[in-house]
Amino acid sequence: MTIIGIILILAVIGLYAFWIWYTKNQSGVSAKTEGEIQVFDILVKGVYSPGVIAAKLGKPIKINFKRDESAECSRFVNFPDFKIRKELPEGKTITIELAPDKKGEFAFACDMGMYQGRLIIG
């Protein structure tokens, strides 16, 4: 029994490590372009879908959030690096416009940090 237990614990640790590694190395969904603008559509339903988006530096970004649920948790989306907090009324599409001036990873999340997304500027 003990041996099975140890093997299972190692398996859990392995899975955990893989999970963290996978989350960190997720490559972002790229944008569709409207002229010079990079556009992303994110569905808010349980999670941000897609949760990781990748954009190029130097071109303006438009992110369309559509919240298709009534959970209180996801009512606001925050982009702390850009000092943006927007309400996402249920069923409506809300557009957030950004123009980052440096490369990097910028997190976005709901008020409580339960819905998490990343914008990768490369």
Add this chain to the structure above:
Amino acid sequence: MPFQFKGRSFNMTEEKKIDKKQYNITGMHCASCALTIENNLGRLKGVKSANVNFATQKATVEYDGDDGGDQKIIQTVKEAGYEASRAEAEDEAADHNQKIREQEIKKERNLFILSLVLSIPILTLSMILRDQSNASKVIQSLLAGIVQFYAGWRFYRGMYYAAKNKTANMDTLIAVGTSAAYFYSLATTYIMAGEVFYETAALLITFVILGKWLEARVKGKAGEAIKKLLGLQAKTARIIKEGKEIDIPIKEVEIDDIVMVRPGEKIPVDGKLVEGYSSVDESMISGESIPVEKKPGDFVVGATINKTGSFKFKTTKIGKDTVLAQIIKVVEDAQASKAPIQKFADAISAYFVPTVVAIALITFIVWYFFVLSSFVAALLAFTAVLVIACPCALGLATPTAIIVGTGKGAENGILIKGGEALEIANKIQAVVFDKTGTLTKGEPEVTDLISYSGSKQDLLKLAASLEKNSEHPLAESIVNQAKKDKLELIDPTGFEAVAGHGVKGKVFGKNIFAGNEKMMAKFNILIPGEIKENKDKLENEGKTVMIIAADKNILGLVAVADTLKENSKEAIQRLQKMKIKTIMMTGDNKRTAQAIAKQVGLEQILAEVLPEDKANEIKKLQQQGLKVAMVGDGINDAPALAQAELGIAMGQGTDIAIETGGIILIKDDLRDVVKSINLSRQTLNKIKQNMFWALFYNSVGIPIAAFGLLRAEFAGLAMALSSVSVVANSLLLKRRKLK
């Protein structure tokens, strides 16, 4: 129906009004569509004019304001094959959202009641009657099934969407935890032998929904400040056009419109009073309860309430440029910001779900394979770990406190720009005050004129002629005095301002200099002993003395003094009580500065500081290891405000220097400096308390659950209450009196 207001009678019956409304039109694909709609609307009874703009997709219709008008117009457009909606739909959308949210809160409540009602018989059968019969198990499985799949459906849905995106979230934890309990019981009811624990699954879901319901309720309260501010906005304005008074929606008001305001009415936008006299209640903007007298030339602020008289004003700021709109923007931004302390919580949140799942699995393995306890005990410990570890409380700790804190500030005329400003305000060790306009009223007056050749009036005329091009506040007081004395001023030639020194120019063919001692030294003008004595005497009285010279001769002295604001002294004393060092910084000479410092009891003065050196002086204080706040009027002090750890800009109600400073004081009252530091301290304390409890709760809760010391349903209750307690703790801030 006449009514009485402040002893005057007003007639409320209004003549039939012409309403002008805007509609959004969709479905137009060419300019002729616009024409068709225009013609159709024009034929409608009651419509005075209809104008459809193809480019903006809007129709502007003027019609007799009877009730059915809106409907008729929308219907007419529809019949023509297009869609129309009122252009103010945005406001309505906000109301609509509010309704949806209220419904949402109701829905949560009903779900909670349903789950509770279903859980009680389950609990009675399993815990009180301890009925292990098959019939009892079947009844429990049905009741618990409704809770699990009806009330708890959202958790499965959330888990599904997360899984589709190759991730996991809170819903995953709850769905997995409750499913483990429910499906195991289901198996022991219908397939194999063993205990059931439906009550665990059902109560767990009940408690989590209770938490969600309470949270939604209290979170709504936390954000009330913004709602209150938005509610202040007037909906319509009465403008005067071609001699007629017409009511128009506030969105259609343009700059330079003349607006009529009657007693008891709300002032719609910002502007300058052109006719009439009244007192205005500005408490909603400044927190100042005494009404402010307004006469022609004074600024009026939108959303404030006209008290006594009727007046007309010319609009100067509309839409998003009004003071109210800017206040709302600052508060919104602040509430979106996070204090640096929050970064820590964010970092934890990202690893939370996988870590909890790993701990829960290891808990199960240890119980089952190492401790060799029963499968049921291992499973219950697994469930308890999954559900207790909700990081929601951690996520709520900072934002709720910031939202309540900044909202409370806004109600008191203190705009805090964000979490960072809050956190720094808490650590301030020294406050540097700008003198003019901050500690003092900033409207200096000429107090003494000493002429050594010619009359006093000649001296004043010469000084004022030279100074009228200068933007220095002292110059203005000299020019004002000359105007008061009805002196005719002359245009100087070759005018030049020497920053921090004075001004020079040619008047009557002579080189005239006006400035301080440095100015005289710069142009090699000697100051005789007697004149210097006079000058010193005036300066010792706290007056600023300007030396006036023609070519190389001193003509005379003009002394100007500024008076202290009423509350400066009290503010300084209170800061000192809080062990905060108080410093005054001024471009004035040492003696003037000292005289003011003595009056208010300042500890340190930095005198004769040139405008460009103000930021440097702040830097020097910082090099001594002090955390410095700079209080200034936000325009000429901008570099110093930016250099200081915390910039506090005196907004003075109508001209808010939004860009500078982390805190803006709308009222012209230095006691608000003390209040804002106190508010920051209170808010930060709340954040710290919240963070402590959230962390403590998780760090203690997880091991307790892992060791099997906590039944899973109580873990669910604890989790629900932890979030609620954090929000409730933040709300306590609202009750604290701001001193």
